[in-house]
Amino acid sequence: MPIRDRALAHASVRTIAAAALVTVSGAASAANLGFLNNTPITYMKQRDLQALNDAAQIALNTKQDGESLDWDNKGAGNTVPINGTVTPENSFEENGVKCRKITLVANAKGQTQTWTPVACKAGDGKWKLKKQ
Structure with a gap:
């Protein structure tokens, strides 16, 4: 599997589990x-x-709609500095479950990517991406 495909597939697994980035279909x-x-x-x-x-x-868990949290990969062992923001946008309930649209921004090597998934709070207290 080419490096770029492997990296994208790897990222999507973490993102789904963590209410983070991209879902990649077959x-x-x-x-x-x-x-x-x-x-x-x-x-x-x-x-x-x-x-x-x-x-x-x-x-x-802690930010109001429209309030951003900065993040970076310092200490992660990657030689490429990556940083960005996480901003919950719209909170709502769906079938008795708390959900929020979230804007994820990542910056690396002069490039920026933005994702806007919806995350819902699971029974275990963790936020997970809502299946689209």
């Missing part, structure tokens, strides 16, 4: 993903994704 994995070259997601490693996950959990 069709997307098989597609030409060259447009993702040199974007922040291609530089992110497991520990970077964990830092983003941790920031997302904190922001979803």
